[in-house]
Amino acid sequence: MKKNWWKILAVILLVxxxxxxxxxxxxxxFILRETIRNLYFHVTMWFAMQTLIIISLVFGVRYLMIQGKVDRGLDADGTLKLKATKFDIISKEAVNVSLVFGAVGLLTGAVWAKSTWGTYWAVEDPKLNGAALGFLMYLIYNVLRSSIKDEDKKARIAAVFNMFAFMMFMVFVNVVPRMQDSLHPGNGGNPGFSAYDLDSNLRAVFYPAVLGWILLSIWILQIRIRLQKIIRIKEYNEYLD
Amino acid sequence: MNTWIKLFFSLMTVFFSTLSFAQDKAKPEMADGLKANGMIYVVVIVLLIVFAGIIIYLISIDRKLNRIEKELKK
Known part of the structure; x- marks a missing residue:
């Protein structure tokens, strides 16, 4: 129970x-009316998604650093290799969970766009296309992983591609839309969230919502990592038998 | 465990559906209780139930993993 306080916090925040x-x-x-409430449910999906890809990037890089040590023969008792495998699992599973939140973010965005911008997919909006491209980058990450059989090679190439995908995602979603006209607030000629931030009512729900959804996504991530560990241990035991 | 959860939710569904039928024959609609503010509270409660279901499911998966992890440690 002591270790799981953040899960309880996640539930409280989301309730x-x-x-x-x-x-x-x-x-x-005007136009937005009550749909501004989607701020707590659509925008937060992307906050959770981006947190997960940051986690994925960090553990991908850490994997490469540890693996580098293993390659230089600094791994006497095999603990470093074990650590590297662990980081690789975390990196991979973070991408998997982020894809779920990204898909939900795209779908909820489409519904919201239909009622406010008049179309499910505003083709001229760079943020939408950027998000779709970024999402595809991480789908490709999974395809790339499944196309390589050798576990070691798979983890290495995936970690490097992860850095590439992260950079692309950030450029497409957080940089390019700000340099062009975008329907999303905070991009192009539109006022940012700072316009909404002035409203303390929105802020009082939005910030807890962001934290709550991020914590929930990390909870799901933790479950997936533990599952993967169990699968690995089982495979290892069968290998010993 | 799983069958119990399923049974619980199906019973809850039946319970709530009968509840809504009973309310149809009530007095003229007034904006009180759950019907205040365009009945948005009903949506809130429905969403909270959905959320509770998801969280209970997550917790049951979490516990199952705990059990398997303990067994593996032996």
């Missing part, structure tokens, strides 16, 4: 988000 997200006060705005 608060769902309740206050619907009955809390929101500023009256």
């Amino acid at each position: 608060y988000t769902i309740t206050m997200g619907f009955i809390g006060e929101v500023p009256a705005m």
Whole structure:
């Protein structure tokens, strides 16, 4: 129970988000009207997604660093190799969970866009296309992984591709849309979230919502990592038998 | 364990559906209780139940993993 306090926090924050997200006060705005409440559910998906790909990147890089030590023969008792495998699992599973949140983010965005921008997919919006491209980069990450049989090679190439995909995602989603006209707030000529941030009602739900969804995504990530570890141990035991 | 969870949710579904039928014959609609504010509270409760279901499911997976991890340690 002591180690799981953050899971309880996630549940509390999300119950608060769902309740206050619907009955809390929101500023009256044209076009958006009540759909501004999607801020707590659509935007937070992308916060969770980007947190997960940052985790994936960090552990991918750490994998390469440890693997480099193993290659230089610094791994006397095999603990470093074990650590490297662990980092590779974390990196891979973080991408898998981030894809789920990314898919939900794309779908919820499409629904929201239909009611406010008039179309499910605003083709001229660089943020949408960037998000789709970034999402595809991480789909390719999985295809790349499954195409290499050798575990060692798979982890190495995946970790390097991970850095590439992360860079592409950040450029397409967080940089390019700011240099062009975009329908998304905070991009092009539109006011940023700073316009909404002025409203303390929105802030009071949005920040807890971001934290809650991020914690929930990390919970799911933890479950997937533990599952992978169990699978590896089982395979190892069968190999010994 | 799983069958119990399934049974629980199916019972809950039946319970809530009968509840909504009972409310149809009530007095004229007034904006009180759950019907206040365009009945948005009903949506909130539905979403909370959905969320509770997902969280209970997550917790049961978490516990199952705990058990398997303990068995593997032996």
